[in-house]
Amino acid sequence: MSPDHSTVLSENLKLIRQQFPALDRPAIFFDNPGGTQIAKHSLDRINKYLIECNANHEGAFATSIASDAVLDEAHRAMADFYNAPSAEEIVFGNNMTTLTLHISRSISREWNEGDEIVLTRLDHDANVTPWVLAAQDKGVKVNWVDFDVEDGTLKLDDLQKALERKPRLLAVGYASNSLGTINPIEKIIKMAHDAGTLVYIDAVQYAPHGPIDVQKLDCDFLVSSAYKFFGTHAGILYGKHDLLEKLFAYKVRPATNKLPGKFETGTQNHEGIAGVLGAIEYFEWVGREFGGEYIEGLSGEGYQGRRLELKKGMTAIRAYEFELGRALLSALEAVPGLRLYGLADVRRLDDRVATFSFRLKDMHPRLVAEKLAEEGIYVWDGNYYALNVSERLGVEDQGGMVRVGAAHYNTLEEVERLKEALIKISK
Template sequence: MTLDLNLIRARFPALRRPVIYFDNPGGTQIAQPALERMMNYLTLHNANHGGAFASSRESDAVLETAHQAVADWLNAARAEEIVFGANMTTLTLHISRSIARTWQPGETIVVTRLDHDANISPWLLAAQDRGCRVRWVDFHPEDGTLDLDDLARALEEKPRLVAVGYASNALGTINPVRQITEMAHAVGAWVYVDAVQYAAHGPIDVQALGCDFLVCSAYKFFGPHVGVLYGRYEHLEALTAYKVRPAPGTPPGKFETGTQNHEGIAGVLGALEYLEWVGRTFGAAIDGAEVMAYTGRRRVFKQAMLAIRTYEAELSRALLEVLEATPGVTLYGLRDRARLDERVPTVSFTLEGWHPRAVAAALDRAGIYVWDGNFYALAVTERLGLEERGGLVRVGPVHYNTLEEIQRLGEALRHLQREAA
């Protein structure tokens, strides 16, 4: 069954506003079930952790349910492998300190030029603190794909950790994370995956990937501003956590410092309940090998994300066609229609005669929201030679966007191009 956009869009209150949200790579709109979970928590169960009274017990039950829901969504082995925090950046800065305690001076870590800086700078700082060497892996500027030959050369140095993105937040490239993990594990390196940009667009199975850690942010998959970290339990158990003394000594509590954003975590649960609804409503016909290995809610989640991925391939195709047909547009990243499964529908470009910020401002006046700049993917815009020119314009539809909205974007860009002529 294809997605019914009327039903989908009715679940997002923000979409009642007569604008087009193509700013989704920076944060999606929130689903109604997530809002309801947050309101319900704050009005009925608002309490701190571990109290000997009803609302505290109820609050703890919501948080435990949310941990299990995320574990099911990511196919983690157990709920204790899920850690909540403020956002992906904060979680990574926090746990990078714990991981770096296991490194010795002179050892190597690997980062890539395709990544968001939140999966680069924490490791640069940790390496600096521990006297470790940083090895950068390049990407191919012509199509935005990671240079796996360069990665192989980097792995010859037997690094302790490889930090890599699941999908580029600037160019949309989906990296072959399972292959990268196998390559890294073959030389004894841990793999830390930034899945922030990918999480809204396709299924994730941390056990199949084999990665050691994976992070994402709920506000990128239709929830509130909360970060999520998956870590293999043996790693979380063994690592030293930077925490206050009365805090729990076992995962996940040892890494969830202070009083957490309980209502936000309740909202994460609501966002996943929305995705479960998508799976039950539109994913039942998806019954191939990609879902048959799972049961119960884990299967439903995979069906939901595969249904979303199938529809978003149409959006990617339409978006590339519209942008390629617009005079003055230069596209960056994968453009081959036969390789749409290697990208998410996050597409970046420049428009001749226009500064990226001016394009975004002009589109705003047309009721179309897009991002401009480097999006904290500073290494990408520097590698492409665009940082000093204002970076890129980024358009990022998700499954609640329509083909008609993409056509309106094309009309607006053609109007701008005529203005510049």
């Protein structure tokens, strides 16, 4: 994204913010990496579902039939959001962590003692421990790929060496929820596939910030959680059709053997899934209203209908967040005694999302977060479940870091208020 790239979103922030009822209060939400505020489209879908079609699955009566129609549409909408070939490749669950713990049992069932897998120290623990536990159960070796502590980028040379051992699986994040680093995921997937390795992508941190295309990436599995992209507490897994068909599903006997239901155990959170549909409809609205200038750039990609609107919307969001990221980086660098972790080069903003972690002088991160909360600015402190990152940076025993993360409903004025508050706290 060029630094001088024009963005319609920045000129229409009032209209964008009106789509988020929670923003109508004297608070600044920079806690977005831990969960965004919900879009009105999502709230409306939840209410409509609970009032008009709240019923269990596959009944012969009207509300059940209507409920199934909503859930089917949600699967199609997520297939469009991921650009998956089929809605049958979309599996809903409680969240990314639960889905990963579940699917890891199915994937690891095919491992043999002495096999190897590859994990990274840059990942959220939800894309680490499920695989470590599975490896322990199956007698499989875990090989680790480190990241550069100076700039927070994954060491691709180390990854290449690990892949030369022909591991069964590589689990890797699209973007770091701690340092904001966007991994060169398309390149990484090709490296893994050249070694005959399956790839499981944690896209939770990236999904709110830019377009995803699982077909272009050629990933085997990709998962995100909708409460990180303006929807409900629900996780959504994509898996290649032939892989999902082949995998053994841990389920009860009456449950279907058809996709995707064979992996959607028990009664799902129907109103939550309806809310996910609403979040996708919000992105579609963003694309329709503000994504027109990106049509030319997307014209050669073959997207049509809702898929095109979604890619326009996410491209518009990415463009505006480039502005926010540049402003946040400048603001944090202006605070005396602040140490920023991860990429801090303004020329490399394309390689990160607008999520920044830092420490302020010798202050405990929780104290900084509490003082910001007193100013009406909401941020996270600690390790954010990216335990390997905080340990590797040597800050885990010191309370971790403070994390601020922008979403596209944040404003440049809010960034300025954050800077002023941090300067005040640092004195």
